[in-house]
Amino acid sequence: MAFSQRxxxxxxxxxxxxxxxxxxxxxxxALDSARFLESAEKRGPHTVAEARAVLKLIERASxxxxxxxxxxxxxxxDQHIRYAEDIDVWGVLDYWASPLEALQKGAGDCEDxxxxxxxxxxxxxxxxxxxxxxxxRAMVDGKSLAHMVLAYYAQPGAEPLILDNLITExxxxxxxxxxxPQFSFNSEGLWNGQGAPWGNPASRISQWRDVLMKVKDxxx
Amino acid sequence: xxxxxxxxxxxxxxxxxxxxxxxxxxxxxxxxxxxxxLEVKNADNAVAxxxxxxxxxxxxxxxxxxxxAQFDLGHYERVTWRTADGKVAVEKSAPQQVTARAPAWxxxxxxxxxxxxxxxVSSGWSALGSVEVVSHSAYAYDELWxxxxxxxxxxxxxxxxxxxxxxxxxxxxxxxxxNAVAQAQSVVEGSYRLVEESRVPELQRLTSAMxxxxxRVKAMFEAQAEQLQVLRVQAHCDVLTGMSSRKxxxxxFESALTRDEGPARGGLVMVRLRDLSGLNQRMGRPAVDxxxxxxxxxxxxxxxxxxxxxxxxxxxxDFALWLPAPDVAAETAAALAEALRASLPAFGNxxxxALGSVExxxxSSMGQWLGxxxxxxxxxxxxxxxxxxxxxxxxxxxxxxxxxAWRAQVIEALKARRARLVEFPVxxxxxxxxxxxxxxxxxxxxxxxxxxAARWLPLAARSRxxxxxxxxxxxxxxxxxxxxxxxRAINIGQASLQDGGFIARLRELVFAQPTAARKLSLxxxxxxxxxxxxxxxxxxxxxxxxxxxxxxxxxxxGLAQVERLFQAGLDYIKLDxxxxxxxxxxxxxxxxxxxxxxxxxxxxxxxYGEGLNEAEDVQALWDCELDGVTGxxxxxxxx
Numbered sequence: 001m002a003f004s005q006r007x008x009x010x011x012x013x014x015x016x017x018x019x020x021x022x023x024x025x026x027x028x029x030a031l032d033s034a035r036f037l038e039s040a041e042k043r044g045p046h047t048v049a050e051a052r053a054v055l056k057l058i059e060r061a062s063x064x065x066x067x068x069x070x071x072x073x074x075x076x077x078d079q080h081i082r083y084a085e086d087i088d089v090w091g092v093l094d095y096w097a098s099p100l101e102a103l104q105k106g107a108g109d110c111e112d113x114x115x116x117x118x119x120x121x122x123x124x125x126x127x128x129x130x131x132x133x134x135x136x137r138a139m140v141d142g143k144s145l146a147h148m149v150l151a152y153y154a155q156p157g158a159e160p161l162i163l164d165n166l167i168t169e170x171x172x173x174x175x176x177x178x179x180x181p182q183f184s185f186n187s188e189g190l191w192n193g194q195g196a197p198w199g200n201p202a203s204r205i206s207q208w209r210d211v212l213m214k215v216k217d218x219x220x
Numbered sequence: 221x222x223x224x225x226x227x228x229x230x231x232x233x234x235x236x237x238x239x240x241x242x243x244x245x246x247x248x249x250x251x252x253x254x255x256x257x258l259e260v261k262n263a264d265n266a267v268a269x270x271x272x273x274x275x276x277x278x279x280x281x282x283x284x285x286x287x288x289a290q291f292d293l294g295h296y297e298r299v300t301w302r303t304a305d306g307k308v309a310v311e312k313s314a315p316q317q318v319t320a321r322a323p324a325w326x327x328x329x330x331x332x333x334x335x336x337x338x339x340x341v342s343s344g345w346s347a348l349g350s351v352e353v354v355s356h357s358a359y360a361y362d363e364l365w366x367x368x369x370x371x372x373x374x375x376x377x378x379x380x381x382x383x384x385x386x387x388x389x390x391x392x393x394x395x396x397x398x399n400a401v402a403q404a405q406s407v408v409e410g411s412y413r414l415v416e417e418s419r420v421p422e423l424q425r426l427t428s429a430m431x432x433x434x435x436r437v438k439a440m441f442e443a444q445a446e447q448l449q450v451l452r453v454q455a456h457c458d459v460l461t462g463m464s465s466r467k468x469x470x471x472x473f474e475s476a477l478t479r480d481e482g483p484a485r486g487g488l489v490m491v492r493l494r495d496l497s498g499l500n501q502r503m504g505r506p507a508v509d510x511x512x513x514x515x516x517x518x519x520x521x522x523x524x525x526x527x528x529x530x531x532x533x534x535x536x537x538d539f540a541l542w543l544p545a546p547d548v549a550a551e552t553a554a555a556l557a558e559a560l561r562a563s564l565p566a567f568g569n570x571x572x573x574a575l576g577s578v579e580x581x582x583x584s585s586m587g588q589w590l591g592x593x594x595x596x597x598x599x600x601x602x603x604x605x606x607x608x609x610x611x612x613x614x615x616x617x618x619x620x621x622x623x624x625a626w627r628a629q630v631i632e633a634l635k636a637r638r639a640r641l642v643e644f645p646v647x648x649x650x651x652x653x654x655x656x657x658x659x660x661x662x663x664x665x666x667x668x669x670x671x672x673a674a675r676w677l678p679l680a681a682r683s684r685x686x687x688x689x690x691x692x693x694x695x696x697x698x699x700x701x702x703x704x705x706x707x708r709a710i711n712i713g714q715a716s717l718q719d720g721g722f723i724a725r726l727r728e729l730v731f732a733q734p735t736a737a738r739k740l741s742l743x744x745x746x747x748x749x750x751x752x753x754x755x756x757x758x759x760x761x762x763x764x765x766x767x768x769x770x771x772x773x774x775x776x777x778g779l780a781q782v783e784r785l786f787q788a789g790l791d792y793i794k795l796d797x798x799x800x801x802x803x804x805x806x807x808x809x810x811x812x813x814x815x816x817x818x819x820x821x822x823x824x825x826x827x828y829g830e831g832l833n834e835a836e837d838v839q840a841l842w843d844c845e846l847d848g849v850t851g852x853x854x855x856x857x858x859x
Contacts, residue, residue: 132340132347153347156304160345173345183274184342185267188350 031058031123035219036100043104050080050103054120061124067161069124070152070170074163077116081108083165096207098214111148113165115211118150118186119220130154132184138166139178151184187212224394231386235379239372246371247364251330254360258334265294266337266353273301273351278343284310287351295356301341303349316358322365330364332357396423403430411760411789412437437786437822444819445780448812452777455812458533460509461516467806469532472798473542474586475831476530479774480659480673481713481745487549487579489541490593491515491556494572494601496537503568511567515539518559522552527747540593546579553577574600583674627683629664630676634688638663640670641696645858646709646828646850653858654828654848655707655741658700660693677713687719694729694740701736709741711773714748717755723762730766738767743794746775749782760789773830775799779816786823793820797831797851803840813844 033055040051057076061069084107086095099116102108108116114133122128130153138147151160151173160173173179185208269290276282283301291299291312298313337353396418403415412434417427456468464472476482493499493515499508516533519541523529530542541556543549553575564571576596580589633639641658648654661670664679680686690712697708716722730737742763749756749772760770769791772779776799779785795816803809820827829841832851841849 132342134342134345151345153304156349157346160347181342181345183271184347185270185340188338188340 031055032219035217039100039218043100046106047100047104050106051100053080054099054103058120058124061121066126066130066152066154069121069126070161070163073117073120073124074170075168077113077120078165078168081106081113081116081165083107083109085109094207096211098211098218099220100218101214110165114148114150114163115215117163119215121150121152123220126152128186128188129156132160132186134184135182137180137182140166147179149179151181224390227390228386231383235382239375239379242375243368243371247330247368250367251332251364254363255332255334258332258355258357258360259337261355262334262337262353263339264337265290265296265355266339266351269299269353270339270341270351273341273348274343276343278346278348280309283341283348287312295359296353297356298336298352298354300352301349302352304347305349309349314356316356322361326365327361332360393420396420396427400426400430403427403434406789407434412786440822441786441819444815444822448777448780448815448819451808451812451815452780455806455808456777461513461520461533463516463520463539464530464532466532466534467802468798469530469534469540470586471801472530472532472796473540473589475774475797476528476542476544477582477584477586477589478797478831480711481677482528482582482674483544483546484582484675484678485546485579486582487543487545487547487552487577488589488593489543489549489553489556489575489577490534490597491519491539491541491560492574492597492601493537494574499571502570507567511564511571514563514567515560515573518556518563527751544582549577549579572604576600626679627685630662630680630683630685631688633662633664633676634685634692636666637692637696638666639692639696641693641700641708642672643708644850645854646848647854647858648848649842651857653706655709655739657709657711657743657850658693658697659711660689660696662689681713681715684715684719686713687716687722687725690716691722691725691729694726694742697740698729698733698736701739702733705739707739707741709743709771712742712744714745714752717744717748717752717759723755723759726759727762727766730763730768734766740767741769741771741791743771743773743792746772746778746796748772749775749785749788750778753782753784753788756788756790764789777812777816779820790823790825792826792828792847794828794830794850795846797829800829800841800846800849801831801833801837803844804834804836810840810844813841813846817844817846 036055037048037051040047053076057072061072064072081102086109087093089095089105089107089109090097096115097105097108097112099119102112102116111133118131118133121131132151132153134149134151136147136149138145147166150163152163153160161170162173162176162179163170164176164179166178173181187208269287272286272290273283276286287299287301287310290296291314296312296314297316298311300308300312301310303309334355334357338350339353340350341348399415399418400423403413406413407430414431414434415427417431418424453462456464458465463469476486493512496508499511503511516531516539519531519539522541522543523531526543528544530540532540534540541552543552557573557575560573564573574597576593576599578589578592578596580592639660639662642661643656643658645656646654659673661672662676663670664676677686677689680689690710693710697710700706701708726742730740742759744756744759756770764770770788771790771792771794773794774796775793776796779793782788795813799809799816800813803813817827826847828848828850829838829846830850832838832841832849832853835853838849838853
């Protein structure tokens with residue numbers, strides 16, 4: 001058992017390195033797996049196991065088509081994170097969790113799903129320009145809810161595919177009449193530090209920027 | 221480097237460093253703050269604009285309108301909407317505003333690198349691209365410039381205040397420091413001063429220690445003076461009466477006759493108790509001693525009240541009194557006779573005294589004086605009872621002229637500089653010249669001779685022209701020193717010192733020839749130190765810093781009476797001939813001279829002897845370790 005773990009660990013490291021190289025060529029942010037695992041270790045053994053699963057996912061997904069990647073990542077997080085309100089999980093009204101935080105708790109709400117899927121897809125080689133986080137209005141059981149989903153644009157201006165925790169499948173936007181989009185954003189222009197320097201106190205003010213900082217710490 | 225300069229450099233360095241440091245830190249933090257603010261503004265405005273644009277259902281016209289509105293009504297440098305494929309759809313830009321106040325070099329030095337705000341625009345599910353917002357930063361430069369200037373101004377103000385306070389504090393510290401240094405220097409020069417104790421703790425111990433030392437010197441001086449008194453009595457005085465002994469009186473008399481200063485004519489009174497041996501047999505020794513004491517007391521009243529009078533007991537029954545003024549001898553003798561006639565009968569009857577008085581020109585020899593007074597006394601003795609016999613001889617050799625004529629002659633002689641300095645050497649033990657003593661001689665009569673001071677000084681004193689004469693002497697001495705570089709000493713009279721502007725005139729003369737001044741000495745009679753100590757002190761204070769040396773002449777036991785001799789700031793003392801002659805074989809006199817020397821040496825004064833004539837006297841002085849001698853012997857040895 002130990003031997004296989006050690007060898008798989010070594011394999012993972014090599015793969016991560018290859019991934020980094022590959023994604024450097026593709027212009028997508030690479031995942032520093034050593035750092036990722038280190039951060040996971042700080043959160044406990046359960047998180048380490050989850051982290052390893054994520055790494056395996058990324059490795060598997062990188063070899064596939066983009067559409068397949070979407071499905072793989074969507075399924076993974078829908079299975080590994082159960083839905084719960086921030087107030088129950090974190091004790092505050094609104095908390096945007098980084099992927100490791102969400103995996104540690106094993107629970108999260110809509111934006112936590114979207115964040116986890118966004119960064120994982122980015123690490124798997126999907127260009128950020130194709131990904132958007134979207135504020136939507138969702139009709140659930142006749143009630144109108146504030147919701148967030150992840151949208152994937154195969155080409156600019158095309159109809160997006162929606163990754164959502166309300167349903168298990170990845171469907172095109174036209175097939176999701178229950179969602180009314182309001183506003184979308186992503187981390188374009190903010191990723192490489194050509195924006196605000198990370199040490200800037202303004203970085204911590206907004207939720208999104210806070211998440212970006214946490215995620216950077218985790219190795220994304 | 222001087223202590224003060226070091227402290228100043230430290231203060232200025234600290235102030236400057238903190239000023240520059242504060243300004244730099246302040247500027248940097250303000251710049252950081254402003255930059256952050258601009259970035260936050262960019263980001264937030266981008267998001268707001270993108271939100272608004274996303275509500276327009278993708279209508280390009282509406283979106284352009286919105287962008288224009290935002291741009292025109294806000295403070296933006298550039299607003300750009302790029303479509304999803306990266307092409308610029310709408311761009312509004314305004315050139316960089318020229319800053320109002322910040323100069324161009326400043327903007328180059330501290331540029332703001334502000335990241336533009338970026339946000340995604342969508343309509344429904346369609347991604348419409350992104351909008352980029354860049355705010356104006358020109359005003360930020362102005363803000364930074366203002367803040368920098370304000371900080372600089374404020375800190376400069378504070379810095380100047382700090383420097384001013386430092387200046388005041390250092391000056392306050394400096395004063396006691398300078399005082400302490402001045403006191404120490406004055407101690408070195410032999411002028412012991414007390415200073416006010418400083419309040420600065422570090423210096424307080426110094427000043428109190430110095431003051432204690434000065435007080436100790438004073439106490440030592442007083443102890444020595446007391447001992448000197450004892451020695452003096454042993455050396456100079458008659459045991460019974462306390463008057464000068466014969467030897468001493470004659471020495472003093474000789475000195476009074478031969479010195480330059482003095483009246484043209486003087487008087488000598490001699491008192492003899494008649495039939496001393498008979499009285500001894502009749503009344504017994506002790507009673508006769510009382511009588512002698514009473515006579516001595518009556519005579520001593522004169523030297524005690526008038527400066528310059530000399531009294532002495534010449535032998536068992538004879539007393540002498542020297543009066544340094546004309547026309548008083550006969551009156552004095554008569555007054556004495558009256559006093560004695562009244563007081564002596566109390567001791568017994570049959571007590572008679574004979575008195576003789578004589579008035580002569582001072583320049584007469586001692587033999588003439590004594591001979592004449594003796595014959596007067598003999599004449600008086602031949603008669604019976606209390607007899608006073610007065611003799612007055614010698615015509616006033618000065619030509620008969622009115623006071624005004626005298627004055628005119630002396631003034632003219634001084635103005636025309638019909639004067640010369642005569643030189644008498646002062647030699648040290650090795651025979652080297654210490655300095656030349658230079659009395660002034662005036663040619664009153666243009667065709668006549670140079671008159672010595674003894675002749676013209678009384679005239680000048682009567683006309684109150686001594687100050688002029690002394691000033692002229694100093695001028696001539698300075699000129700002579702300039703010529704041959706030889707040290708010279710000039711006598712300054714008491715009357716000259718009392719003249720108001722005299723010291724100021726001397727200062728001017730000395731100031732004009734500073735190199736010559738350093739070889740000039742000024743000497744004053746001992747009486748100046750006793751009676752006008754303040755004038756002496758003032759003279760020292762004004763002239764010694766210029767290098768002039770000060771001394772006392774005709775000094776003797778009177779020095780012990782000068783209370784603050786240790787503060788006077790003198791350089792040398794010349795002991796009167798009466799004190800330094802006749803030392804051979806006289807241990808008491810030698811002891812006195814040695815005692816005087818010890819006292820004066822402890823004040824770092826040089827001691828010279830005046831009026832030395834005999835070689836053996838000179839040798840006795842070398843044995844006492846005197847510093848030098850002057851007088852006929854020195855004049856002979858030096859030539």
